[in-house]
Amino acid sequence: MRTLVLLGLVGFAAQLVDGSLGMAYGVTSTTLLLTIGTNAAATSATVHLAEIGTTLASGVAHWRFDNIDWKVVTRIGIPGAIGAFAGATFLSNLSTDSAAPVMSLILLTLGVYILVRFTTSGLPRDRMGKPLRKRFLAPLGLLAGFVDATGGGGWGPVGTPAILASGRLAPRKVIGSIDASEFLVAIAASAGFIVGIGSENIDFTWVGVLLIGGMIAAPIAAWLVRHIPPRILGSSVGGVIILTNARTLLRSDWVDAPGGVRAFAYTAIAIIWAAAFAYSLREYRRDQAAESAMAAENAEPAVSPARH
Known part of the structure; x- marks a missing residue:
């Protein structure tokens, strides 16, 4: 019973983070299940089966809060489903340990870019509104779907x-579209795992508990992402990307850093992240105050000379 309660809380927390930051449901849930002792394929299958329900609930919630670009959903979701099915069916037994550091290095670079860009200058506006093309989204979806199926998570982080x-x-x-398109990925990956390993190694009670926790959190997360300012949201996402991928690199065979070095690195990253978040919040408030003052000045009626 204690394990089920813990799983429900993990499902809630994982979906709250995933729905508001666009990543981490699979990573969080998979980590816990692997710690308990489930094998990799069964763990990924369990998480993806639960994600069918959580991503559906999350997608509906994001749709109601107008957080979705449906063109992006179809352009990245369909290739993502193909990649996820291929990864689950044919490559679920292939170790991705050797590829993990390379992927983490790429994502870490993107995380640094996002954190610096959003913290220092807010939302990039020079390209805002320009279409995201299929030649960018389709390969991205294939890669993200493949990594997600073989690694137990990765759709959001990629x-x-x-x-x-x-x-x-x-x-x-971005977050709403990624969450909504993950529904297609979860269905395809689940189908691939059932074809590849069958259902005998999947604990459907665990699937149900993770699902319930995630579905409770989905509308809360969609509301949060609707109301969190883009500048602050970008800084938050950048920090999550840096921290999670720095952890992967430090624990990889490439680096294999001692525990003390890892602890120091995590602390330093957390301090820098907190400072960046505080700066983004301060600058956002300053911009809001300036905009309010300008609006009040423009709205002030011209004072005409008094007539006697």
Whole structure:
């Protein structure tokens, strides 16, 4: 019973983070299930089956809050589903340990870019509104879907920073579109795992508990992303990307950093992230105050000379 309660809380927390930052449901849930002792394929299958429900609930919630660009959903979601099915069916037994550091290095670079760009200058506006083309979204979807199926998570960490870095879509639209398109990825990956390993190694009670926790959190997360300012949201996403991928790199065979070095690095990243968040919040408030003052000045009626 204690395990089920813990799983429900993890499902809630994972979806709250995923729905508001566009990533981390699979990573968080997969980490816990692997810690309990589930094998990799069954873990990924369990998480993706739960994600069918959580991503559907999240997509509906984001749609109601107008956080979705449906063109992006179809252009990235369909290739993502193809990549996820291929990864789950044919490559679920292939170790991705050797590829993880390379992917983490790329994502870490994107995370630094996003954190610096949003913290120092807010939402990129020079390309805002320009279309995201299929030749960019289709390969991105294939890669993200493949990584998601073989690694137990990765749709958000791969897709969200790449689209954010393009500067062509508002952060809330990026997150809502990634969450909605993940429904297609979850269905395809689940089908692939059932074809590849069957259902005997999947604990459907765990699937249900993760699902319930995630569905409760989905509308809350969609409301949060609707009301969090883009500048602050961008800084938050950048910090999550940097921290999670720095952890992967430091623990990889490339670096294999001692525990003390890892602790120091995590602390330094957390301090820099907190400072960036505080700066973004301060600058946002300053911009809001300036805009309010300008609006009040423009709205003030011209004073005509008094007549006697």
